[in-house]
Amino acid sequence: MASVTIEQVRKQYGAVPVIHDVSIDIEDGEFVTLVGPSGCGKSTLLRMLAGLEDISGGQIRIGGRVVNDIAPKERDIAMVFQSYALYPHMTVAENMGFALKLKGQDKAAIQSRVKEAADILALEPLLDRLPRQLSGGQRQRVAMGRAIVRHPQVFLFDEPLSNLDAKLRVTMRAEIKDLHQRLKTTTVYVTHDQIEAMTMADRIVVMRGGVVEQIGRPLDLYDRPINTFVATFIGSPAMNLFNGSIVDGRFVTDDGKALPLPPGYSGGAARTYGIRPEHLAIAESGIPATVGVVEPTGAETHLVVKLGAVDTTLVIRDRVDVRPGQSVAIAPDLAKIHLFSSQGSRLN
Amino acid sequence: MSDIAISTPQAQMTRTRSAVGSLRIVQTACILVIALVIVSPLFMLLIASLKDDRFQILADMGSFRAFWVSDPTLANFAEVGNFSGELAFGRYLLNSLIILALTVGSGLIVNSMAGFVLAWGSVRGRALILSLVIALYVIPQESIIMPLVIMVSRAGMTDTFAVQIVPWIASPLYIFLFYQFFAQLPKELFEAAQIDGASIFRIYRSIFLPLSLPALATVSILMGIESWNQYLWPILVTQTDYARPIAVAIATFFGQDSIYWDRAMAASVLMMLPILALYLAFQRWFVSSFVGSAVKG
Numbered sequence: 091m092a093s094v095t096i097e098q099v100r101k102q103y104g105a106v107p108v109i110h111d112v113s114i115d116i117e118d119g120e121f122v123t124l125v126g127p128s129g130c131g132k133s134t135l136l137r138m139l140a141g142l143e144d145i146s147g148g149q150i151r152i153g154g155r156v157v158n159d160i161a162p163k164e165r166d167i168a169m170v171f172q173s174y175a176l177y178p179h180m181t182v183a184e185n186m187g188f189a190l191k192l193k194g195q196d197k198a199a200i201q202s203r204v205k206e207a208a209d210i211l212a213l214e215p216l217l218d219r220l221p222r223q224l225s226g227g228q229r230q231r232v233a234m235g236r237a238i239v240r241h242p243q244v245f246l247f248d249e250p251l252s253n254l255d256a257k258l259r260v261t262m263r264a265e266i267k268d269l270h271q272r273l274k275t276t277t278v279y280v281t282h283d284q285i286e287a288m289t290m291a292d293r294i295v296v297m298r299g300g301v302v303e304q305i306g307r308p309l310d311l312y313d314r315p316i317n318t319f320v321a322t323f324i325g326s327p328a329m330n331l332f333n334g335s336i337v338d339g340r341f342v343t344d345d346g347k348a349l350p351l352p353p354g355y356s357g358g359a360a361r362t363y364g365i366r367p368e369h370l371a372i373a374e375s376g377i378p379a380t381v382g383v384v385e386p387t388g389a390e391t392h393l394v395v396k397l398g399a400v401d402t403t404l405v406i407r408d409r410v411d412v413r414p415g416q417s418v419a420i421a422p423d424l425a426k427i428h429l430f431s432s433q434g435s436r437l438n
Numbered sequence: 439m440s441d442i443a444i445s446t447p448q449a450q451m452t453r454t455r456s457a458v459g460s461l462r463i464v465q466t467a468c469i470l471v472i473a474l475v476i477v478s479p480l481f482m483l484l485i486a487s488l489k490d491d492r493f494q495i496l497a498d499m500g501s502f503r504a505f506w507v508s509d510p511t512l513a514n515f516a517e518v519g520n521f522s523g524e525l526a527f528g529r530y531l532l533n534s535l536i537i538l539a540l541t542v543g544s545g546l547i548v549n550s551m552a553g554f555v556l557a558w559g560s561v562r563g564r565a566l567i568l569s570l571v572i573a574l575y576v577i578p579q580e581s582i583i584m585p586l587v588i589m590v591s592r593a594g595m596t597d598t599f600a601v602q603i604v605p606w607i608a609s610p611l612y613i614f615l616f617y618q619f620f621a622q623l624p625k626e627l628f629e630a631a632q633i634d635g636a637s638i639f640r641i642y643r644s645i646f647l648p649l650s651l652p653a654l655a656t657v658s659i660l661m662g663i664e665s666w667n668q669y670l671w672p673i674l675v676t677q678t679d680y681a682r683p684i685a686v687a688i689a690t691f692f693g694q695d696s697i698y699w700d701r702a703m704a705a706s707v708l709m710m711l712p713i714l715a716l717y718l719a720f721q722r723w724f725v726s727s728f729v730g731s732a733v734k735g
Contacts, residue, residue, distance in 0.1 A: 142629050163635035175626035179648045188644075189634035236634075 091275055092153030092166075093118045094139065095283040101134055101300075108134055109300045109340035110434055111148065116278065116293075121270050121281045125287040126297035127323070131208040132280045133248055135297075139278060140169050140246050168237035169246040172253065174229045176221040177337045182232050183208075207239040210269065227258045235268070238273065245270075247279040251286065263289060284324050288312070296320050318434040321364050327392065327403045329428065330370070334362045343427075345398035347377060352427045352438060360437055364428035367392070367405040372412070376421035381412050395420065445532050458571055478712075481505060487703035495699040514704035526679060530687040533710060534666060537602045537683055541665040542658050544607045549657065552608070553616025554642045568617065574610040580670070589673050601675045602683065606665065607701055612657045618651035620646055655720035662716045666709075673722065684709045 094116040101109035101380035109131045115123050124132035137143040139150060141162035150157050151397040157165050168189075174184050186201040186207060195203075208214045211231045219230055231249060237245055247266070250257045267290050270277055281287055285296045288308045296303045296311065296319075308324075312351045315329075322328045334343040341349040341363045349363055377397060385392035386409065393404040395418065406419065412418060475483045486495045488510040498504045518527035523667040556564060556571075586605055623646060647654075672686045679687075688709065691702035 140629075140633060141520075142632070162629075162633045166634065169633050171626045173624060173626050173628035175624065175653070177627065177645055188631075188636075192635040192640065282603075375704060 091118050091387070092182070093151075094276060094278065095149075095151040096139070096242055097149045097151070098140065099135070099150060100146045101131070101138060102146045103104040107146075109138070109146075110302070112297075112302050113148075114295055114302065114305060116276060120278055121267075121276045121277045121279065121290060122291045122295060123281055123287040123291040124295045124297060125281055125284055125295075125323075126303075128282060129299075130297040131300040132282075132295075132297050136246055136280045137171075138325075139244075140167055141165050166243040168240050168244075169247055170230075170233045170237050170250045172249040174233040174242070174250075174253075176219075176229060176236070177233055178221050181218050182213060182224070182235075182437060185221070185232060185236045186213075189236070189240050197284055203239050203241075204235075207235045210238065210263075210272070211235045211431065217434065221304055226254050227262060230254065230262055234269065237364065238269070238275075241274065245275050245277040245279075245323075247277065249280055251281075252283075266290065285326060288324065296323060298323075300392065314436065315364075315428065316436050318362055318430050321428060321430070325366060327366045327367045327405065329366050329431075330400070332397070332400055332401045333361060334363060336360055343398055343400070345400070347398040349377065350422065350424060350427075352424050352429075355429070355438055357429070357437055359431050360429035361432040362430035362434065364430060365422045366426065367403040368407075369423040369426035370402070370404045370420050371423070372404070372406065372410065372418050373421035374419065376419035379418055379420050381414050381416045381418055384410075384412060384414060442690075444525075478505070480678065483703055483706055483710075486699065487666070487707045489513070489603060489703075490514060490700060492697070492701075493701040495703065496697075514700045515708070518701050518705045518708065525701065527687060527708065529679065530682055530684040531708055533599070533681055533685040534685070534709070535600060537681075538662055538665045538712065538716075540599070540603045541606055542661045544603070545609065545612060545661050546654055546657060548607050549609060549612035550616045550620075550647060551642065551655070552613045553572075553618075554620050554646055556613070556617045557620035558641070558646075568614075571610045571613050575614065581676065583671065590675060596675050597677050597680060602668065602672055602681060605671075606668075609661070612661060615657055616653055621651055623649060640647075645660045651723045655723035658720050659717055663713060666713045 091202045094114075096112055096114040096116075098111045098113055099109060100107065100111055112131075112135060114122070126132050134143060138145050139152075141157065141160060141164075145158050152165055152167070177188065180188065183201075183204050186204045190200045190203055204217070205214070207313050208217055211234060213228075213231055213235050213284065216224060216228060216232070221232065223312060225234065230253075233250065241399055250266075254262060257428070263286060264426045266279075270290075279286075291308055293305060294311055295305045298319055304311060306314075311320060311324050315324060318331060322331065331351065332343045332347075334349075335343055336342075336351065336358050339351065341351055341360065343349065343363070372393075379395040379402065380402065381393060381395050383392075383394040385394075389407075391406045391410050392414065393406060393409075395402050395404065395412070397420070402420070426438070431437055482499075483502045485505055485507050486498075488507045489495050489498075490511045490513045518525050520526050521528040521532070524690050538581040555561060556568060561567065590596060590601045590605070595604075627645055627649075630639060631645050636644065667685060668683065669685050669689075672683050676682045676686065684705065688702060691705070
């Protein structure tokens, strides 16, 4: 196990910069996810950490050692790829033991380490099979087994669950989290799925356009997003945002709807008003809106209502009896309102 | 009352089926004719090799008797199967086999390594090298053969096995074939092996080479046929029986005074067998590949 320090790291392809002075400190044993939309540079950053991409500037340290010019095999890391990258002509046991064989370990030691990893991941019955004889989930577990058998200082995961179906993804998510809790190995996990990031990580790094937008604990990011990008990227359904300005102690949207402000808020620069769907409720008196779509999920009901011209989502914990076209009054939880400047930065 | 032909959907379906059936018959007939045209010389060769009268073989050619033998004998095979003497075809066959095995064996190693390095190595000017490789392929072998003869004579290599093997090991065509095959394998396999601690040679030997059976099979067959059928080059660089291959030796049956059809036919059958075996051994890998199971679910 080791800490990982990414300091002012840059990456450019020719004249095109893709990572701009990124700095992240990852503590020993921490589980950090890099999350962001496609093309934000999260996978490139992970590959730079693995040594599969050169670093154009800055410094990467693993366990205090600068690894900028060190080959991947010397970095004491293990990586799980999106496509699993299992060697198709080798059995599960051979796949898992390949790195140890290259290190020159004897057969007995390799067998024992492979067995230990197979026990952890329930892979023992599959050890003699070839990758093509395994299901997607089993291949994923073998890829993890190949990583843990080496006892590396850092695990790197590059969107490992994106090829699995939704149900298996939930199962594997829990398995990876459980594995981390057992092994306590420093883990850097790349995903574009914010649910994966929220549920698994100790800390989340939100990236956009090669820049770190915010680093923090999942619920901190959820409760206090630093800007409108993080506010809408973290959370599903996404936060409702209304553009407008503060007039006479109320936030008036561009289409004239007046929204209440948090108690004691005195700033006047807010240009965007944000409220999460679960922090809006149907009330007897409130802002008038028209129901557009009703989506009962069983545990809760998602409503899309028209608030002026803006489609606004509500998540109601109870079952509600409303129909499309019906008029309702909605009220925000005043303690949960987010206000942003014209540049999108958080104000309250 | 006049008869009115009513076209029901069933009747239309029956007509379509019968048209498809007729088309199939025509297709099958065409395929049979083409197959006969291709197979008949080989069959004639086999039949002629079982006849012991060379004048009768000549007389039978051009008639259906060329496809029939009433009194088959293996005498021709026994005559040409010697390892010494005037008809040492066993030796020539062995020479050809040695040349084939060493050319194909070393060719697979050299060409696959070159293809792998071009596909995955850190090579400066990769595009230029690839262009040169392709450009070399279009140069006909015959156009460089005289300078090559001079070179090998000066090197004292004439009348050896080496002279029939070394110049043909590296081939731009096979380098390019391997390059194309390796380049299409998933990048993650290379990177996973790198992280596992494999050197570039180890990645080639332990990961990429075992996955390249279809390319190895294709190159083995093409290279094998090329080596086996070499005629002009061995004539120019061999003077004695020591390393003479069977393709050159067979030509000695076609003398100025007489042609030994019976022996030539038997020798030709013998010559055909190893290359046929090579093809049968490798043909199943021509189209099959199990690389797909390496990635994704």
